[in-house]
Amino acid sequence: MARKALTDSIWEQLQxxxxxxxxxxxxxxxxxxxxxxxxLRTGAPWRDIPRELCPW
Incomplete structure (x- = not known):
């Protein structure tokens, strides 16, 4: 499972x-x-993005 960076309050502000x-x-x-x-945090290729975040 990928670690999430956005808390609910940060996401509300971004929206x-x-x-x-x-x-x-x-x-x-x-x-x-x-x-x-x-x-941005990992520097990994787009294809390595965890599927639970979104498909690359």
């Missing part, structure tokens, strides 16, 4: 910011953001 900047709203935005943060 507000995303709405204010006109970001496209999707059902899986949180999983995609977790995958991006995982990639």
């Amino acid at each position: 507000i910011t995303m709405v204010q900047h006109g970001c496209y709203q999707k059902e899986k935005n949180r999983e995609v953001m977790e995958a991006i943060l995982w990639k």
